Amino acid sequence: MSDAHAAIERIYREEYGRVVASLVRRFGDIDIAEEAAGEALLVAMEKWPQDGVPPNPGGWLTTTAGNRAIDRIRRESHRDAKHQAALMISDDTPHEPTGPVEDDRLRLIFTCCHPALAPEARVALTLRLLGGLTVPEIAQAFLVPETTMAQRITRAKKKIKGAHIPYRVPEADDLTARLPGVLAVIYLVFNEGYLASSGEAAIREDLTAEAIRLGRILHALLPDEPEVTGLLALMLLTEARRTTRVAGGELVTLLEQDRGGWDRALIAEGHELVRSCLARAAHTGRRPGQYQLLAAINAVHTDAPSAADTQWDQIAALYDQLYAVAPSPVVALNRAVAVAELDGPEVALAQVDRLPLSGYHAWHATRADLLRRLGRSGEARAAYDAAIAATDNPAERAYLARRRGSLAPTEPG
Amino acid sequence: MSQYLLSVIHNAEDMAAMDAMTPEELQTVFAAVDTFNERLQREGAWVFAGGLQTHEATTTVDNTGAETVVTDGPFAETKEYLGGFWIIEAPDLDAALRWAAEGSKACANRVEVRPFQEEPGA
Structure with missing residues (x-):
């Protein structure tokens, strides 16, 4: 029984973005869409273990959730006239995309990543609405209290509604300007999972998997966008x-x-x-x-x-090309690592020393490695110490400590 | 259609910058704002707009108590105040933000975009 329920939960999460996006398009309201999707899950939990999983679970969930939403809107007579009107004019088109750019998830991801929302809210909303992660899961993944994350998401949804942020893929002119924001959110989700400094490992792996899933969806929907x-x-x-x-x-x-x-x-x-x-x-x-x-x-x-x-x-x-489009000292630091292999550690160290990155653990770690290769053990040791002090990642600290320990003893003096 | 308030907020630096403008430069800004206003009207987005006198001209009226209290100046001392505003109609925030971008360029200042509350039953 619990296995069956776990399987249903998995399908539900897999289909959640599609279901919610379709309902948002139809009802023009994120809260209605989320509530209805939640109700559809309860129905699935009741029916699927007996009747079996339907051949198109996403379609089934969307239809069931849509019916639940209509029931709810009819019941709640105090809903404003606008919803009633939306209900009357809405069509019941299946949620399968008719063309790549028509996909409801693509509309919704542009809403979630709208520049009028705070960056941390964009990430949270994308994971919630398209990834189907729960608020506690997102809170845990980003190491913030659950109430904080809940408020962040509620506030963002309120702004979408109150300010009328549209559910729409930007037109060609705006797409170029808006796409980097969406890609940044997906890459941030990925890195948050990949570069996990602490927290629940399982949830973190979920984040990288989720980012790749969103990346695949976006790639399928926008195959002609090279970035x-x-x-x-x-x-x-x-x-x-x-x-x-x-x-x-x-x-x-x-x-x-x-x-x-x-x-x-x-x-x-x-x-x-x-x-x-x-x-x-x-x-x-x-x-x-x-x-x-x-x-x-x-x-x-x-x-x-x-x-x-x-x-x-x-x-x-x-890295030269990258520096030309995204000139940052971190790019220059990574380039210097390649320079060390090509032109030797001394040339690289001169480049690294010029970078304003003394608060960045990788800068200290790179310096430490270059100094070690140059046989400047005393300076290398100090750089390893600085690198260890600048990171909270236990695996990285362990690595740096071992490298420091393998240095030749400093000559007395 | 929704209504949005596009407000032009001035701080001390903005004031100093405006004071430093030559009459010709000011004239250029006024002309750009006029052109923008005409476009708003032509495209049906215009509801109302206006520039305000400086905050020294403000009078505060408080009639929430037993007597009406009239005081010189704004209610709260702030470093920023409203210099002018547009009220526009737009289908959604994206459209409002596009108008705001044009308005910002025209009046040579930052513009804040804020949706009005929906009228009940609207």
Whole structure:
């Protein structure tokens, strides 16, 4: 019985975004859509264990939820005339998309990621409405109290309603301006899961899986947007290395990872997407954006049979391109890592030392490694200490502590 | 259709910047705002608009108690105050934000967009 219910919960979460998006389009109200979807789940819990799961569970849930919503609106006579009117004119079209851009989830994700909403609210709403995560799950994933997260989501929904933020995919002119906001939300969800500093591991893995799922949906809906493809490729190529990233509670750097443990299927899929981006960029002459470039960098790394085979000249060239579109000291820091392989640690250290990143643990860790390679043990030790102090991630601290411990003893003086 | 308040909020820096403007520069801003207003009217988005005198001209009236109390100046001392506003009609926030972007460019100031409460039964 509980197994059956767990299976239904899984289907429900899988279909939640589709169901809610369709109901939001139909009733023009997020709260009505969520309540109705919740009621449909209760009905499913009652019926499916006996009747079996219907062949199109998403369609079944949407229809059931739609009927429940209509019942509720009829019952509550105090609902304003607008809802009644919406009810009268609404059609009962099936939720299957008729064309890619018609998909209700695409409308809803642009609503959730609207620039008029606070960035943290965009992430939370996207996970709630499209990912089907519960408020407690989202609160736990972002390490904030449940009441805070509930308020954040309620406030955002109230603004959508009160300010009339539309359920609409922006038109071509605005799409270019609005798409980066959506991609940023998805990538943030992914990183929140991938770079987990603490918290429940299971929930965190859920976040990366959810981000990839949203990335796949967006890619299916907007196949001609190269940055959408780039983001999906980037996430797949990063996810492919997940299991080798930590060993024995200690962080394993990219160059030390067991490449045999990388997920070859994800890498193949990611490489294919990167190739299609490159082909498109060559064809259109449009400069690749940051997600495509980050994906390409990851493709070069995952292409090398061993760390020693890494094409560092390609990596450095890609970071140059990335710096041209997204000039940030973090990009310059990552570029310097490639420079260390090409031109030696001394050249790289000079570049790293110029970067204003003294609050960033990776800056200290990079310096520490370069100083270690230059045999400057005393300075390396101080840099490792600074790096350890600047991170809360236990696996990273363990790694840094071991590297510090392996330094040659400092000459007395 | 919903109504939105587009307010032009001035702080001390904005005031200083406006004071520093030459008459010609001010004339350019006025002309840009006029053009914007005409567009609002032509496209049916216009409800009302106006520029306000400076906050020194404010009088506060409080008739919530036993007697009517009239005092010079705004009720609360603030560093920012309303310089002018538009009330527009727009189908949704995206449309209102597009108008606000144009209005901001025209009046050379930031613009706050705020929806009106729905009238009951609207």
